[in-house]
Amino acid sequence: MAIKTQPVTVNLGPQHPSTHGVFRMRVMFDGEEIVDVEPVFGYLHRGSEKLAEERTYTQIVTLTDRMDYVSSMLNNQAYILAVEKLAGIEPSPRGVWLRMIAAELQRIASHLVATGFLIQDLGALGTPLIYAMREREGILDLFEMLCGARITNSYLRPGGVFMDAPDEFWPALDRGLDDIVRTIDELETYLSGNEIIFSRTKGTAVLPPELLINASITGPMLRASGVDWDLRHRAPYDYYDKISFERKLHTASDNYARYWVRIQEARESVKIIKQCIEQIEPGPVRPSFDEVPRLIRPPAGDAYAAIEGSKGELGFYLVSDGSIAPYRMHVRASSLINLTLLRDMLIGGQFGDLFVTFGSVDLNMGEVDR
């Protein structure tokens, strides 16, 4: 028997507990099935790219912190790489190792946040989220030792980092890595085999790899579909060519695969940090001010540098006119580009899966709107 039904349009967000900030969606649903989705964003637009045109190259580091505020070290790294490329700066080896350690710690923190919020979106009342956030606090404590700040770090400078790690950082880092491994084991024990989580995430929002590539989606979302694409391996930046790590792939390309890839990548990051600790050598953490002055005046031209961020390819495109501020800065924001296929993921799905799928993209509104 065919039931005659009428689709209903509902506005979700920007004030909604699960929109990961201030995302807004106009959702049309028929019963529990989603018929149409119209994403609306821009509620957190702060004009970072325009502001960068008024600031010196060192000052812009603080702007990048505030883009994807759960992975500020990675933003710093991508921006600094672009500046170094633009101005032809040769970084100090110790600074590079330190920023790789910071970046990988940040990647773990970001993946923990993503996993915690995914389970939160699944309807758990905060417990897994708080367990994930507790471990992230430990990582933020390490950042506090490194640079005095926890979230908006501004730790990196053109040519390295602004300050060497204190002596007590290294034993704390060893303990922190053990804690991280233990937490990931714990999360995997309770989450990966959980029937409710598995039944709700398996086979939902499946995207074929061809579609993902056509939409230029990168990061864990892409690797969850079996595409072996990791910039740390394909186009090594910093000293990633001196590091061996495994690229974790899943084939299902559904919400569970995305969750699984993130958890496994956090494990791999721990291994990368351990290799960095082995290879780091004493020395200056950044070139002297004679080599790299505070006011950098890159020659006129442009440069693009990209890193494998926690959410995908994070790139900075800088145009210089020879002055102390960039003529133009553009960010290839992985959060924004990963949202491209939101409609393909949501339409035809269940209303209950809407925010789970949304959360599995792992977007950050600070980066989407910039």
Next chain:
Amino acid sequence: MNQAFLDNSLWRNIYCVLAGDSAQCAAREYSPGMLPGGMEWLAFLLAAAAIVGLFVNGVLGGVIVLIWGERRLFGRFQSRTGPNRWGPFGTLTSVADAIKTMFKEDLVPAEADRILFNLAPILVAAPALMVFSVIPFGVGTYVADLNVGVLFIMAITSLTTLSVLTASWSSANRIAILSALRSVALLISYEIPMALAVVGVVMLAGSMSLGDIIQAQGVPFILVQPLGFFVFFLAAMAEMARAPFDLTEAESELAAGYLNDYASMKFGLFFLAEFMAEISTSAIITTLFLSGWRGFDFIPSHLWFGAKLIAVLFVIIWFRMTLPRLRIDQVLKFAWKGLFELTMINIVVTAILIAIWPQPTTTQLWYMVAINWPVAIVSIWGVSKLLGTPPYEQTQPDPNAPTYPVGSEEIPASSAYVAEVNKQASLQEGGD
């Protein structure tokens, strides 16, 4: 005077203290009563008012304690401290919350159906309280021992959904409507396994009166009826709309659903009703499956009941804290394909056992335990195999998977663009 009231020690004590001279109380040494002779009707009314007042206030006090306890437990489960500011161990937090709730502005949406909108909170709170009237909290501590007590509970608890429907419809909110539809779907699906799960208990006790059911539990029915308990517990969680079945509120999807437009004490009544339902469900589970107030004689019956009630409440809170939410289709599938079958197995097995041992003694109840547990374990295992999600078939990544074209890593330098930039820069300098 109805003899049933005088069998109830709570009624009898109040009534006979007031009207000690009456014929019913003569033998019980209450004479003389506080009221003059011939005023038994007044004594009856006053006793009724006193008992209802006692129960309502007792339940509301219990809710206040439960809200505090649940928050403290939430804190412990989430490795944080929980409320600890107002009063010792934060015990006054709920009181502060209640005061805050009462003093908030009472908003009514412009589009709302005002009569129904105001009626819904009352509709939700009244049945939640009425359930307590049949529950024996200790020896002789109950309002009424209905001979259809179980049926009464089933009927009253279903009323909650009606008020949810009223609330969502009257607030003219689409998200609320979705929440109400989910609530009705949950009710229709879970009422059936819930009722069928109690059938086994009723068959064993031979009565629908909660007092008789407690008397029949020489062995707690959680041991005799493991399947019945399993199904009843899950169905009761779904009826309460508690995690993992909290689809009607669904914080992360519907953002509280039907409660969206309620503020102030109207919201407070919904909140109270939710916690009252939690207490009443635990009390029903305690009565039906954990032998109610029965225990060793050296501890008063009320304490036994309280301890069992708190144990059940703890498990419910534990569930709520730990598990993510199911999707609506999975919830309905679970009810119709899982719990329904389990209750059928339970009824058939129990019927056969009753046919073998009608009016079972305690020893015969232990025989039933020995038979029912293997049946329960096997059938739950079978249903979980039937409904469980199969693992992934393919786990190895495909070596021929498509990938991005690997081309030049440098962005080609656009000399024309650089020239344009230089030109603009020189223009700016000239302008200065």
